[in-house]
Amino acid sequence: MSPINRQVLTLDEFTIQSLRQFPQATGELSTLLRDIGLASKRVNVEVNKAGLVDILGDTGTMNVQGEEVKKLDVFANNQFTGVLQRGVSCAGIASEEMDEFVSFDDDVSRNSKYICMYDPLDGSGNIDVNVSIGTIFGIYRRVSDRGTPVTREDFLQKGKHQVAAGYIVYGSSTMLVYATRRGVNGFTLDPSIGEFCLSHPDLKCPDAGNIYSVNHGNYYQYEEGVKKYITLCQNKNKTNGGPYTQRYIGSMVSDVHRNLIKGGIFMYPGTIEKPKGKLRLLYECNPFAFIVEAAGGKATNGVQPILEIQPTELHQRTPFFIGSKTMMEEMESCLASERTEEKIKA
Ligand code: AHM
Secondary structure (H helix, E strand, O other): OOHHHOOOOEHHHHHHHHHHOOOOOOOHHHHHHHHHHHHHHHHHHHHHOOOOOOOOOEEEEEOOOOOEEEHHHHHHHHHHHHHHHHOOOEEEEEEOOOOOOEEOOOHHHHOOOEEEEEEEEEOHHHHHHOOOEEEEEEEEEOOOOOOOOOOHHHHOOOHHHEEEEEEEEEOOOEEEEEEEOOEEEEEEEEOOOOEEEEEEOOOOOOOOOOEEEOOHHHHHHOOHHHHHHHHHHHOOOOOOOOOOEEOOOOOHHHHHHHHHHHOOEEEEOOOOOOOOOOOEHHHHHHHHHHHHHHOOOEEEOOOOEHHHOOOOOOOOEOOEEEEOHHHHHHHHHHHHHHHHHHHHHO
């Protein structure tokens, strides 16, 4: 087809087209995705001009996890929360930036089917130095009755119960990637029309890859199995065709996005100081696990699949390993071999 006749689907057109295949669907999920797309466009505008307006730097406050809150974190959180509250599909939200979940307790929202959890701006540490950052979200069907306020149980669902999950990467171009059980699709923001346009249909995570992403600064604090896997990544051997390339931005959205497209593994293991690692199960790990698994990859905490973990707290952390299937299997066998040897010694 000549480029002039090529039909590029916008996010809205794509979700409506998908909806047409399910005449019984109510369209609530499509509306929710549209709301998220809108909030992300507003955040994108501010991220792009961050150096020009007084929106860089810290607010001078700490979040619930004792980390410094950046002004853009607050802006992004307000945008996502506001858009979803004013919409018609979301009964409540939980955000990495807020201590507690929020019930949208008006007549319309109370009757909505979904709840949403998000990290409004992941990679905050990179904001002030112009490195790509992102938003991560997961959408669940509420378990409480429609018409009543949402409850904690609505938010403490296993990741496998997500209906959809996605992320936005504010990078050299801005992309929104979202997954449902039917697959993963990527949309690039076309600034000339202000719309996300389908650019990466039916994304698949390559089974094998040659990129590993981990914070090497913590190397001596990792368990033996993780060190063994890192050594394997750095060496040439018959099975993996290594050495692999090490890439670590420190902005998980960008790191996992790159590995999803090119093939690779991202790890944020527990350390001696922080056995549960740094990343949050509900806002960061569950959505990514859902997306990467829908694309054919794997995600685990080193013991069980991320999507099978029963959350007990809104802000709980977990070790996180995610990526291409064969690399994940190599990593898991390193963990298992060292753990067995440790058990035998003990
Ligand atoms: P944040 O919630 O403060 O933005 O932290 C999350 C980020 C991830 O995007 C990234 O993978 C990780 O922190 C990097 O942490 P570290 O600097 O410890 O390697």
